[in-house]
Amino acid sequence: xxxxxxxxxxxxxAGPSVPPALPTTERGRRMRARLLAAAREVxxxxxxxxxxxxxxxxxxxxxxxxxxxxxxxxxxxxxALVAETMDDLYASxxxxxxxxxxxxxxxxxxxxxxxxxxxRFVAMYRQNTALMALxxxxxxxxxxxxxxxRAARERNVGRVRHSxxxxxxxxVVAADLDAEYAAHALVAMVNGAVHYWLVLDGDFEEERxxxxxxxxxxxxxxxPSRG
Amino acid sequence: xxxxxxxxxxxxxAGPSVPPALPTTERGRRMRARLLAAAREVxxxxxxxxxxxxxxxxxxxxxxxxxxxxxxxxxxxxxALVAETMDDLYASxxxxxxxxxxxxxxxxxxxxxxxxxxxRFVAMYRQNTALMALxxxxxxxxxxxxxxxRAARERNVGRVRHSxxxxxxxxVVAADLDAEYAAHALVAMVNGAVHYWLVLDGDFEEERxxxxxxxxxxxxxxxPSRG
DNA sequence: GTTGACATTGACGTCGATGTCAACTTAGCT
DNA sequence: AGCTAAGTTGACATCGACGTCAATGTCAAC
Numbered sequence: 001x002x003x004x005x006x007x008x009x010x011x012x013x014a015g016p017s018v019p020p021a022l023p024t025t026e027r028g029r030r031m032r033a034r035l036l037a038a039a040r041e042v043x044x045x046x047x048x049x050x051x052x053x054x055x056x057x058x059x060x061x062x063x064x065x066x067x068x069x070x071x072x073x074x075x076x077x078x079x080a081l082v083a084e085t086m087d088d089l090y091a092s093x094x095x096x097x098x099x100x101x102x103x104x105x106x107x108x109x110x111x112x113x114x115x116x117x118x119x120r121f122v123a124m125y126r127q128n129t130a131l132m133a134l135x136x137x138x139x140x141x142x143x144x145x146x147x148x149x150r151a152a153r154e155r156n157v158g159r160v161r162h163s164x165x166x167x168x169x170x171x172v173v174a175a176d177l178d179a180e181y182a183a184h185a186l187v188a189m190v191n192g193a194v195h196y197w198l199v200l201d202g203d204f205e206e207e208r209x210x211x212x213x214x215x216x217x218x219x220x221x222x223x224p225s226r227g
Numbered sequence: 228x229x230x231x232x233x234x235x236x237x238x239x240x241a242g243p244s245v246p247p248a249l250p251t252t253e254r255g256r257r258m259r260a261r262l263l264a265a266a267r268e269v270x271x272x273x274x275x276x277x278x279x280x281x282x283x284x285x286x287x288x289x290x291x292x293x294x295x296x297x298x299x300x301x302x303x304x305x306x307a308l309v310a311e312t313m314d315d316l317y318a319s320x321x322x323x324x325x326x327x328x329x330x331x332x333x334x335x336x337x338x339x340x341x342x343x344x345x346x347r348f349v350a351m352y353r354q355n356t357a358l359m360a361l362x363x364x365x366x367x368x369x370x371x372x373x374x375x376x377r378a379a380r381e382r383n384v385g386r387v388r389h390s391x392x393x394x395x396x397x398x399v400v401a402a403d404l405d406a407e408y409a410a411h412a413l414v415a416m417v418n419g420a421v422h423y424w425l426v427l428d429g430d431f432e433e434e435r436x437x438x439x440x441x442x443x444x445x446x447x448x449x450x451p452s453r454g
Numbered sequence: 455g456t457t458g459a460c461a462t463t464g465a466c467g468t469c470g471a472t473g474t475c476a477a478c479t480t481a482g483c484t
Numbered sequence: 485a486g487c488t489a490a491g492t493t494g495a496c497a498t499c500g501a502c503g504t505c506a507a508t509g510t511c512a513a514c
């Protein structure tokens with residue numbers, strides 16, 4: 001309840017009255033893409049708050065004014081950037097055709113899948129740390145980005161909950177565990193640990209971290225892990 | 228590695244060359260306290276970025292200029308606020324003399340203590356949600372606050388690691404579990420879940436959340452939980 | 455009650471990022 | 485080539501938050 005209502009940094013760059021339409025010409029589309037790439041570069045280098053529209057224009061090699069042909073504000077580019085990138089990140093986390101699990105038991109298979117998912121998540125986070133940090137930064141004051149973040153989290157949680165429910169139907173996980181809440185907690189665990197490692201610069205060794213996360217996850221669900 | 232180096236919001240309010248000394252007179256101390264209280268009020272209402280020094284002065288009922296007698300910048304008040312408040316938060320989490328656990332076994336006792344600690348943490352977070360959100364916001368761009376946040380986290384993790392090591396000595400928890408990594412993961416789980424609930428406004432019911440967190444925590448460590 | 459150190463006041467100058475716009479360029483079309 | 489719509493340019497005006505400071509006020513000590 002007592003959460004800062006937190007509008008935008010200065011005030012009222014919530015978007016221009018006329019959000020620039022997507023470009024119709026080929027040149028326009030290229031320009032927009034260049035600006036987006038430049039924005040990502042500058043944001044990752046300077047952080048969202050310090051970054052200036054001028055820097056983005058400069059990085060894209062265009063005049064200051066051209067920026068406003070495509071985006072209404074710094075916040076607007078960022079939102080576009082997030083929207084464009086989110087899909088890529090999710091794609092990179094999609095289930096790859098992995099080598100089969102060593103152990104054929106339902107529980108062993110489940111643990112193997114959890115491990116694979118955790119490894120993919122950690123790798124994705126490591127390769128996009130700056131972006132994740134930016135995402136978090138803007139989340140703290142932009143409601144729209146906050147909504148995107150929540151949606152992403154909910155998708156993750158949904159997948160995990162589904163997998164837990166499956167294991168409950170198989171009788172491997174206790175039926176009286178709240179799958180929704182448990183999924184939230186486990187996702188928070190992995191998210192939070194990796195965030196601390198990469199964004200807050202904690203002292204971790206990747207392999208050991210993933211192994212511990214998988215082990216805790218499995219045991220939390222009552223799956224046999226290790227001997 | 229690719230983390231936004233993220234200086235301050237505009238630029239260079241990293242602190243004035245001459246950080247105002249603490250007041251010597253009684254009046255000065257009262258004034259400083261009033262400004263701090265006003266700062267907290269305004270920050271919680273508007274968020275750190277939107278808040279203006281003028282607003283803080285106004286809320287404290289003093290002239291704009293008086294602010295600078297006590298603090299060098301908006302960031303400076305915030306740091307002072309965090310420093311002052313952190314102790315209170317930690318105090319509120321200290322072990323209270325609780326009623327004895329229902330079950331005398333070492334594991335049952337451990338689970339009970341975990342549950343108590345989780346309840347205290349959640350209650351503290353709920354009562355200081357706005358502050359925690361602020362803390363997170365500023366962490367994303369101020370290195371000094373980031374350091375404070377890390378320190379707080381490390382203290383938490385240290386306590387948990389210690390308790391895990393104790394359980395390992397008692398033979399209740401597997402000795403080959405990395406206590407440090409596990410402590411980080413478990414702290415991240417509770418932190419992250421509560422953050423999602425209160426700051427990102429997730430849909431949770433407190434009792435069920437705490438119960439699930441404790442249960443997962445206990446099971447993750449291999450402690451018997453529930454029947 | 456006079457003195458002097460300390461604190462308060464609020465009007466003012468400064469500064470830098472933003473967003474605009476009129477002039478100019480590009481490119482597609484006939 | 486000539487026309488038009490779309491895009492580009494960069495100098496400029498705007499705006500708001502910040503931090504300063506000279507004048508004024510407060511208070512304790514002597």
